[in-house]
Amino acid sequence: MFACLDDFERHAERTLDRNALDYYRSGAQDMVTVRENRRAFDRLCIRPRVLRDVSSVSTVTRLLDHSVASPICIAPTAMQRMAHPEGELATARAAERRATCMVLSSWSTASIEDVAHASAGLKWLQLYVYKDRETTRRLIERAQDSGFAAIALTVDTPELGRRLPDIRNRFRLPPHLTMANFSSADKAQVGGSEEGNSGLAAYVASQIDPSLSWADVAWVKSIARVPVLLKGILTAEDARLAVQAGVDGVIVSNHGGRQIDSVPSTIAVLEEVFCAVNGAIPVFLDGGVRRGTDVFKALALGARAVFLGRPVLWALHYKGEDGVTEMLDLINEELRLAMALAGCASIADITRQHVGPLAHLPRL
Ligand SMILES: Cc1cc2nc3c(=O)[nH]c(=O)nc-3n(C[C@H](O)[C@H](O)[C@H](O)COP(=O)(O)O)c2cc1C
Numbered sequence: 001m002f003a004c005l006d007d008f009e010r011h012a013e014r015t016l017d018r019n020a021l022d023y024y025r026s027g028a029q030d031m032v033t034v035r036e037n038r039r040a041f042d043r044l045c046i047r048p049r050v051l052r053d054v055s056s057v058s059t060v061t062r063l064l065d066h067s068v069a070s071p072i073c074i075a076p077t078a079m080q081r082m083a084h085p086e087g088e089l090a091t092a093r094a095a096e097r098r099a100t101c102m103v104l105s106s107w108s109t110a111s112i113e114d115v116a117h118a119s120a121g122l123k124w125l126q127l128y129v130y131k132d133r134e135t136t137r138r139l140i141e142r143a144q145d146s147g148f149a150a151i152a153l154t155v156d157t158p159e160l161g162r163r164l165p166d167i168r169n170r171f172r173l174p175p176h177l178t179m180a181n182f183s184s185a186d187k188a189q190v191g192g193s194e195e196g197n198s199g200l201a202a203y204v205a206s207q208i209d210p211s212l213s214w215a216d217v218a219w220v221k222s223i224a225r226v227p228v229l230l231k232g233i234l235t236a237e238d239a240r241l242a243v244q245a246g247v248d249g250v251i252v253s254n255h256g257g258r259q260i261d262s263v264p265s266t267i268a269v270l271e272e273v274f275c276a277v278n279g280a281i282p283v284f285l286d287g288g289v290r291r292g293t294d295v296f297k298a299l300a301l302g303a304r305a306v307f308l309g310r311p312v313l314w315a316l317h318y319k320g321e322d323g324v325t326e327m328l329d330l331i332n333e334e335l336r337l338a339m340a341l342a343g344c345a346s347i348a349d350i351t352r353q354h355v356g357p358l359a360h361l362p363r364l
């Protein structure tokens with residue numbers, strides 16, 4: 001019986017093959033940011049209010065124009081079929097079962113169309129911009145034609161972060177799997193490795209456009225008929241530029257600590273970004289969210305919703321669709337309980353006053 005999200009990870013550590021386990025759990029270099037994503041939540045305290053009638057607590061909220069059962073959504077993670085044979089199809093079905101949003105990675109091992117077919121739930125597509133702009137345009141158009149409700153353009157990955165276990169393992173996508181969104185002509189061959197790097201880094205260097213700039217955000221917006229969000233914003237400066245660029249939201253993210261190491265935790269910069277956008281667009285967060293109390297703290301500091309990355313992979317590996325559903329149920333129940341114990345009957349009741357620094361000493 002799993003009692004918390006970390007239990008799913010411990011199960012994967014015992015049972016998942018090394019190549020996949022290391023790829024999923026690793027971060028960049030010394031993984032300072034990976035650890036900080038978790039620890040920074042622990043340095044915040046919740047300031048509970050009492051006598052607030054919490055006999056009925058609702059986690060229902062809105063994500064852009066859609067109603068969702070909870071502000072806990074699913075972040076894009078690549079190559080989910082390494083975790084479970086049904087991969088992204090199972091994740092999408094679980095998200096639909098729990099009426100939440102799934103963000104599908106451009107680098108999924110099930111195609112946009114197959115995921116749309118598997119689940120009628122709310123879905124966004126995460127976008128990587130290829131050097132070949134036609135490949136990129138096709139991804140956007142296919143997602144729209146398949147009913148995906150938004151595009152989350154990842155802006156923190158001009159090159160791949162240096163993940164030491166992947167280099168040592170010479171990471172490869174198992175040969176029976178493919179990056180399913182690409183035709184055989186441009187099918188990703190993530191295999192083998194060049195000396196001193198992972199197979200993934202070599203593929204990124206050959207395909208992904210490191211010249212990506214604000215002009216390309218305008219280009220993506222010119223094609224998209226759905227809202228466009230930027231994933232990977234960590235500063236007030238970039239948050240203000242995002243508003244000027246006319247995007248529909250930003251996701252405060254450091255890519256789960258997998259890109260540049262030693263950047264701050266996402267919860268530490270959330271309020272800076274939230275204040276910078278000044279209510280113009282919604283702000284979301286991912287990175288290190290493992291507890292209902294983490295979700296509560298992020299909402300109190302301005303996030304409209306949060307996204308889970310690795311926990312979905314561990315749960316998927318454990319039991320496919322049922323595993324992801326069980327994991328979502330667990331953290332949703334933790335959020336519901338945190339809300340009840342902090343005196344919040346609805347998401348709108350969670351305010352800035354509900355969170356403070358852990359070592360908060362009253363002025364004498
Ligand atoms: C194995 C793995 C693959 C990922 N693949 C993608 C991806 O394809 N696109 C993307 O924008 N982010 C990707 N991410 C980053 C996640 O979307 C998210 O930012 C991060 O995992 C959140 O942190 P958490 O894992 O601590 O919840 C990936 C993360 C992991 C762990």
Ligand SMILES: CCCCCCC(=O)C(=O)O
Binds near residue numbers: 160258
């Ligand atoms: C353009 C970079 C692709 C990275 C592959 C998937 C991913 O985001 C990851 O963190 O791994």
